[in-house]
Amino acid sequence: MDLMKWPIFSLLEPEFVCKIKMACVYGNLGNEAVVVTKSDEVFAIGSNAAGCLGLGDLQSTLYPKKVEALCNKNVKGFAYGSGPHVIAFTETGEVYSWGHNGYCELGNGSSNQCLFPTPIGANLSGKEVIEVACGSHHSLALTKDGEVYGWGQNNCGQVGSGLSTNQGVPRKVNSHIGTKRAISIACGQTSSMAVLENGEVYGWGYNGNGQLGLGNNVNQMNPCRVPNFQGIVITKVVCGYAHTMALSDVGALYVWGANSYGQLGNGNRSTVTSPIHVASEIGRIIDVAATHYNHISAAMTQNSKVYMWGQCRGQNVTSPTETPFTSLHDVFACFATPSVMWKPMEVDADAGEKVTDSLKLAFDDPSSSDLTITVSGTPIHVHKAVLKIRCQHFRSMFQDHWEEDSRSVLEMDQFSYQVYRAFLQYLYTDEVNLPPESALELLDLANAYCETQLKRRCEQIIKQGITVENAVVLYSTAIAYEAKELEEFCFKFSLNHMTAIIETEGFTSLDEQIVKGFIRKAAKFGAFKS
Template sequence: MSDLLNKWKIFQELSDELKRNIRLAVVFDGGAIYVTKDDQVFGFGRNEFGFLGTGDKQSRTEHTKIEQLCGQNIQDLEFSSETFFAISATGSVNAWGRNDNGQLGLGTKKDTWIPIKIERNLGTKRVVQVACSDDHTLVLTSDREVFSFGRNNFGQLGLGHKDDQTVPIKLDFPATGGVVTAIACLCYSSIALLDSGELFAWGKNEAGILGQSADVKEQNIPRKVPGLEGITIKRIVCGYSHALALTNDGKVYSWGWNGSGQLGNGTKQRSHEPTLIIGNFGRIRDVAAHYNYTISAAVTEADEVFAWGRFNGMPNLIPKKTSFTSLDEVFAKIPNYCAVTFRPLRLKLDDELIEEKNAANESPEWLKKHFDDVESADVVFVVEGKKIHAHKAILIMRCAVFKTMFLGNWKESNESEQIIEHRSYDVFFAFLKYFYTNQVDLQPDLALELFDLAHFYQMTDLQKECLIIIKRGVTVENAASIYDRAILLAAKELKEFVFKFCMDHLTAVVNTEGFKLLKDDVAKDFFIRAVQQGAFKND
């Protein structure tokens, strides 16, 4: 059983049998919500702010089922002090809590203490991330659109005005050639990370959180955070009014409010520009910050955990090494009811904690550098007339098909140049790059082609990576074609996932051009299954 789950006081009294059945859990203000392996959702503990989604603010000693979330395959739970969100595997979002500024996105300013699905403007979208403050919310969809709603008195919605919004409204970002990959909310402002590694911020320049000089009071549209030119950011996290940005080479920049030393720069002075934290700890692979408590933390590639800010009852102005084994444990040991999960605890079937994917999963730098290296390569793949250079030894070690090809009695065995037909260059490039990096960097539409390629080469680990990307990219417009492709590839998991998505958006999916292009036998089978699921019953 995961030792980390037991680090949280609220879980310590649970039976071992129950803890083995938990796959997802969050903790807030002395209360907890957990999702079981059979997709049931329960809450228990303190409930002063309506966190448990039980329709009231009464604390629960008994574990109470949250009926509205059961059976939805909840994959993520996000919250601030008084607003709460649950994301299902199909990308629908349920919201509950305080709503006096429309921050739940439900079209009203009426509070609700039971989860209600957000429909307006997101009904046909697949949401992959929610970020929230107490008063405003951002959502990121699978097609990399950002929507905002809630309070907007400082332009924190990024819409170019200061009017509150009770339903999700799409933001416009400056044309940079990049797309948004992550979002974050602070008290009165917002930040977005692009795949180019650039950061954009908007809202109130509280303590310099926009990275702008003190002369800039606020901005109501996304603008690039200055001071990071030539630096590629891979992760952004925010506290109440400070930000931490992790670079692709394992360094951390901080800026904003610094009353307890949470910037890690050796002072208590706020910073209006990103500045490197102080310390010599090698490459950092992940960072974390508390949304309402002035603590920051980081874990290195050597699995050493550092913390700074309000820690051990006093301000710490520079990162200090701790005895903790993970970032989650840092937050479990914050005193009293300030102990909260900074991200959901995700547990595998064997009850080992699933770490967020980070640099620790990457291949060593020396191996990455040799991908597509003309000088050292001993095999060349020609795709769409373009060459990709690789090494037979690497391919043989990682793929049984390549092992048979290069070591067997195939005509390709002794050929240094391999012609690849019926595949796109971008996808085959990503395929070969995976052998050297263990990472996949493709948009969902291309990930489906890569899944097909991984299926052909019997790369089950790569197929799993592709499935994650594809699931995030399912939309009303492409659901039918992905469903059809899943059938052709005998990809049962993907087929079932997309079918459930179609059931949740049935009318919209059936009316797409993609659905009309399905073969008659596939469409017939789909409708039979839909009928069996009760899709056309009259209530």
């Protein structure tokens, strides 16, 4: 998964990105983020609404700043609410909170905004928290012993205390669950869900859209078991804004709740108050994703295909739609509104080199090359297979009945060394690194080899790199290579800067015939009318 798919990270230096091992994007516009580095440092970036970056102030930042209170704490995960407020837990099970606190969602016994990550001690001291979840303004924590604790806004019973008053500190959710162990928790905007180790599912809080799966629209102050799962073992539940998805141990997907945007994936947009089985046609599902910030759903199948449905960038998609993505995170980066993460994204430190990186390193590497192309006596080491894959010209050249296919050295003299090397490097990297003057010769090569994409790239380099100093040189070169469209572009640019261009060294060194043609053409456009 590429972090750069998230706009908030677009200004990060590549060196810094390489150090990241976990990231979480949140905020009402997807404009806040916190990252953990491989050296166990924590940084935050973004607009800092309600002090949710944990930097000790309310100042926004375009570049990452260190969150001192969380550095060297071995942070394992984050959850966030709509305030926004943020909850973090560490390797040892400690819990920290910061940000908006108008509904006691930080669990520190007050309702005052907190600008620094602060440990939550009350009732969690001595407990090892292994998972946290947040709704809009309430929070849940799951301990290693399978206990669930809730705190924050409780107007709909989402804390599970049996009351409707806000809960200032963590309180164990006991009613109806009793001594049964929970293995997973999730929050909608104002609802809560828990999965027990025996596969049962419990829900509590707001139920106006049937998101608790109880077959009605009645809010619940205490956890209630979701019916209709007899003989079915649920292993995971995720919540959207007002819908819920549950995944069974055999890869079956069940959904219920709000469906105005098609987020249930059952082919229509009608609310469902009890669990229904959907998406059986896409095969066994191994993971599902949703977040209380939006109305989008995603799933990954056993054969690693990623599907999405719901509110996808303003479109209402009512059935699972296959994507070209390889990660559930891609769905939320590209199609969710706002573009926030459904859970913290772990960056694989041992992923190794990408194919593109390996290809870049292979270019002009004599140790692995099976073909040497010489231009003006200078060798360039390449690989026949790569050239055949990337270029039709070479696919035609390297055939059994052609002499070139059996040779290990080829001489090229049609183009300059600099340009031909740039062309071969483009086949390995998809990048062109030439000045505008040389890009015209590369454009001629692209024309000869029928490389349409490369032609567009050359034209872009020339148009974006034209200046008063090089305009007439580009103009005369375009004439030489019969690049009519670029010739016209360079002429019009020169016409708009006529006085300055006539005074350049390039203009005085132009071929006499080109100068005459330029003047005649300029006269037709009225350049010399008084």
